[in-house]
Amino acid sequence: MNRSQTKLTAGIDWPVLGMYLALVFIGFLAIFAAEYREGDNVIQNLLSQNKNWARQVLWFGVSIVLASGIWLTDSKFFTATANLFYAFGILLLLVVLAIGTGVKGSNSWLELGGFRFQPAEFTKLCTALALAKYLSAMETDFTKLRSRLIAVGMVMFPLAIIILQDETGLALVYLAFFLVMYREGLPGVLLVIAFSGIVLVLSALLIDKFILLYIFTGVAALVVYFNRFQIRRSKSRLVVIIAVWAFCSSFVMYIVPFVFTNVLKDYQVRRIYVMLGQENDPKATYNTRQSMIAIGSGGLLGKGYLKGTQTRFDFVPEQSTDFIFCTIGEDFGFVGSVVFLAIYVSLLLRIIFIAERQRSTFSRVYAYSVASIIFFHLAINIMMTIGLAPVIGIPLPLVSYGGSSLMTFSMLIFIMLRLDADRQMVLR
Template sequence: MNRRSQTKLTQGIDWPIFGLYFALVFIGLMAIFAAEYREGDNIMQNILHLQKNYARQLMWFGVSIVLASIIWLTDSKFFTAMGNLAYAFGIILLLLVLAIGKDVKGSHSWLTIGGFQFQPAELTKLCANLALAKYLSSLETDFNKLRSRLIAAAIVLIPAAIIILQDETGLALVYFSFFLVMYREGLPGILLVIAFSGIVLVLSALLVDKNILFIIFTAITALVVYFMRREIKRKRSRLAMILGVWLFCSAFVMFVVPFIFTKVLKDYQVRRIEVMLGKENDPKATYNTRQSMIAIGSGGLFGKGYLKGTQTRFDFVPEQSTDFIFCTIGEDFGFVGSVIFIGIFLALLLRIIFVAERQRSTFSRVYAYGVASIIFFHLSINICMTIGLAPVIGIPLPLVSYGGSSLMTFTMLIFIMLRLDADRQMVLR
């Protein structure tokens, strides 16, 4: 291949994202290796016979590179055209899981094809992102109208609902990250404030006695009425609004939250939330989180050194190559290494946002923001899980945790975005 052909092949690629992608995959392979390697292991034999997770992850990385190459050689118009078809395909896969899926570690969300297992819930994130980008970029879509907002919400909530039926609540929650994309496209900020307020109310109801909360809400309402008495005299509707908020908050913490935690959520889900809040004293229920924090804390400032982590080498932390992969990084490389690692992810997120804002088409911009939102959600929840700030809900660390479905999905998400960005001179709505 001559130099002109090579230049044409790589023309338009965003090299910072390309480099950050490979850096994170490499870190993931090294971390999985550190989590599984034991003295005396025959590394080459493990790789050739796929006997260890790091060997299988290396294989999945090879498959991901093939997929990335195919995507890079595909015309970007293909992705704008296939949004609805991809979404329908994803929904069919999710429904197929309900019919013939297999249980793995308490989750009925896996399909087995040719001896390989994969989670359609991972792939459907890509499908939903394409469908949402296609809908919001349609000339017929006026996102200022309630109908358009409801349709956009349905696009992301329908797969989430099906995934919840598969007992895979963690991945279902990822789909709520798409509301950040909708906010960028004009969704009122008050809706995000309301959603955040709802989270605060739930946490308050779990941490504080409901009768005390009722007294607090009543006192705050009385103070608001007192200080706004002049405005209330001029406009009586203000009083009705204030009392409505008081009634809603009181009913929510006294009746709605208890109903959800006793009738809707399953016992293991409630226990995970109680572990996060420090209300669960059962050593078995808190074991994963405690061992995870011990591993990270034992790394100190600079870490114990690569392949020298005792928590890792003696298998104290379960699922250390998947959900708790960050423990390995924290123990081996310490606080400094963890900060650098998180900094690489933040650099990737900021670069994706930069790429999103320079797009000429609505489709490409929405899609890129979807990629950033998904990665941000996975990153924040996974790390918070490992340090006890979020319940353990099985969210992998993008490009780093072991898992073929996850690695291939994030590879396709990123390289479709790179392909769209490379062709941004072609103005598409």
């Protein structure tokens, strides 16, 4: 390798690049398998631009051009323009509200000629840059409530706009940024409260609300009994116990039923009940049932590439996008699925390693944002295909078909690689 080549690739993290390319290649194979039907001419399929597989190759080419441009850009550019990126992302989301195109129940797309783009994907990148910029600012003291509220507002603003676009799935991914804020000092008790809220919602849906009321009352009585001596010295503890009991009781008795009746849409409620096994309508449970059948039918070693019957006979819907993992599970079985998921886990661990070796707060926060976004997409998508999460239309990073998704994840990763390559330059 000559000196110019050495300089061009200096500082690149080869393990991340290798895993990135491996996942994209697996995506090509899976999308091709999802579209292949017995009797098809393989060569014609490979060359056909009417197939998602071929279009994904085109989007990968565009992603590589963007990645190359990012790699040739000075890393200071991203710190200097982070807020501009955020403003541009918000502007795109607002434009979508005005002139967005509806696709499969979501009004989150912009269409220009034959090109269709989903700004909600791109704005994840913009939010990651802006959050990193804010948390790395000299005047930001993240131990103070004001700074935390500003950071939360930066995340919740695009999330709220995306919900207005009926794109709840991608909106939920923005909650990944709370993991980043936790790493930077957000109190862990907030994560405990959030998890407890999820448990309360699930309990309200699975258990009779009056039984829950009896349970809460019994637990509160026990807590009062075991703290009776402290309560005698300080009545404030009793007030806290009563307040928690009142909140939990009213939450399951009134708030959850109100939200499920008046806030959530019917299809969203059905998807949640499908996840909980409380939905008996065959149409509502069809996607999840077929997905689980496809993955389970792969057995230990799989049926073999292009030999999945659930795939070939179109039993699983959206198999190139939301349910792409079904193709991998059916064709390559349990062993292949474990190897596939091991690549993702290795990528996440490597990104966390990269985050921790950064010298600047900006680079560290951004790298953790990348890891958190990938983790949320991966966890929700896989749980969705095996019935542990509602079907909310979240793609598998770098693997599912979709130009907006592939380009956004490529840009996320290559900006991180650029920042990491320049980590010897102290940006703060």
